[in-house]
Amino acid sequence: MIKGREQTLARLSTLIQVTLSAACYWFVTWAVIHYLRPVKIDIHDNNTIYLLIIAIWYTMLKEFNLGKMLRVKTYSELFADYFAMVVISSGLLYLGSLFLTNTVPVLILCLFACLNMVLLFGFRILVYRIFKALRGKGYNTRNVLIIADDEAYLHFIDRMIFIRDWGYNVWAIMSDGKHIKDKYSEHVRVLHEHFQLNEIIDANVVDEVIYCKGKFNNEEVRALIYACSEVGVTFRVYSELLSVVSKRSHLTYFKELPFLTFAGHTKNYFALKVKEMLDFTLSFLIVILISPVLLAIGIAIKMEDGGPILFRQKRVGLNGRSFSCLKFRTMVENAEALRVRLENLNEQSGPVFKMKDDPRITRVGRLLRKTSLDELPQFFNVLKGEMSIVGPRPPIPSEVVQYQRWQRRRLSMKPGITCIWQVSGRNNIPFEEWMKLDMLYIDTWSLKLDLMLFLSTIKVMITGEGQ
Incomplete structure (x- = not known):
């Protein structure tokens, strides 16, 4: 349910940003023609430009993943993403107009890019702050069960517990680790590992289970995945191996057999x-x-x-x-x-x-x-x-x-x-x-x-x- 809702919100956010971008171009052309200096723009060409904007901006927003509902990202990282997206998209718009119609006037293109950057970044910051405020007050949160041991990445657990506007409510930590109990028992309930995960999920409200043990156990993880997938609960795994795997890996199939394929370069x-x-x-x-x-x-x-x-x-x-x-x-x-x-x-x-x-x-x-x-x-x-x-x-x-x-x-x-x-x-x-x-x-x-x-x-x- 939550995953589907976030996907819907991401699509809606992308469509709104594409609409804002097209509106930016309309406003800039109108302002330049009426207030700055006369620029002759053919109506047919303008319609072609709008189609280019819709296609390019939708593709690039998806490519930069700028429609996704954010929980953990700094404003500087967000600004850098939008700056790169707008610069590349504006360049593609110029090239597209060069081949399909009369070239977009440089004045209009520069003003459009600047206004587009301000508007899109401002829109995302506004939405981001609204959602952060709602999560900080307990709305739009996810109940999380963390499975850990004393060799787990404790900095991650600290941030999950104490950063409220991420929107994660650590419902419990399942661990028999002494250090885990000593450090977190005052802040969150710590469950013994002899409890059955499927019974805990059935009896309580748990949206996600996060496995972040330092010692990775394949059989244990497989059983946990089945226990979560049966009832539609999201299961996440953290491992030091995954920090390497995620860089240049993708899932491929030989007949029905899945293979994790590593490449020394980007797969994009x-x-x-x-x-x-x-x-x-x-x-x-x-x-x-x-x-x-x-x-x-x-x-x-x-x-x-x-x-x-x-x-x-x-x-x-x-x-x-x-x-x-x-x-x-x-x-x-x-x-x-x-x-x-x-x-x-x-x-x-x-x-x-x-x-x-x-x-x-x-x-x-x-x-x-x-x-x-x-x-x-x-x-x-x-x-x-x-x-x-x-x-x-x-x-x-x-x-x-x-x-x-x-x-x-x-x-x-x-x-x-x-x-x-x-x-x-x-x-x-x-x-x-x-x-x-x-x-x-x-x-x-x-x-x-x-x-x-x-x-x-x-x-x-x-x-x-x-x-």
Whole structure:
């Protein structure tokens, strides 16, 4: 009953937000035409835009799970989710209008995005606070029975008991653990484990059962699941193993046999396709916009020593595929041959070579590296599908040969121009920590994370924090 009600509320919330978004666009176009400056907008085109808004916003709200009734989430996390959703949706709206009708005027699109962000975030905050207030007064709560032992995750139990506006009422804890009894018996009833769960559920009002024992017992959990499912009570399991499983796992079937499948990359096919589309479109627009900068840099490199403008280096991409990575040349022409003499001066741990005051770097090259402008030609690699804008940096083959086995997982995602390492200190970070940052990116990847890293990279370029 409760689960069905929350699903209904989630659908209703999503539909309301889609309606608000369409109303935002109507209001912005009306205000611009009547009060700011005349903008000619065809009525037929406007109808197409409304259809695009309905389709895009509904899909992205579902993708970011922003219709769900929230119980445990900070305002900053909610703001970040909405910011990413509105930015990506507005970009898709612009692209959709470009192909299906006349392009949405930039003024209208920017005003719409700003108003949409304020309205949707304000709506969710209002609903969130209303529900938090109701739960704090005892409304819309769930009676929970926790099954634990002395090795359980006690911080979770503390929060379930003492944070009232989560809407969970811990009806009892079933445990024979001495520490559990000593700590919680004054706040909630503690039941002995010899009680039968099905009898407790039948005789009392229990909405959910949460199993969070440190020692995981398969047979016990199986019996508890059956006892709950027979009468429609929600059963949840916490285990340290699940914190790993949940990152990259999904349920698949061979005939009628279920398998828990682990993948080293995200299984969100739709989001990956959106990433590919955004990579190509943004790279195309960026190359056009910065073409004067590319020309100026090329002339400066050529004038300094008369050598080639671009440096092509063999790199390793997705799942071990090789490709020629493009960069503006920042070193003397025979830099690779001179590296042998400098190996003992390497300042980076692991198989990579990094040297802060590398004598092979030219004067123009030093400025390009400081501002990360030497990476700009890699947008052509993105257009060719060899790289993404955001992703682990592509290594050279000699580095990959020296990788430990767990480090090779960074090749499971298409390499990028920038990633967490680029905005977190670069050469100041040890090699192994760099690899762990790449694993963190792969394990937590989302379109929102890509957006945040892209914006952080722009900040690094402007402030000159690159090395």
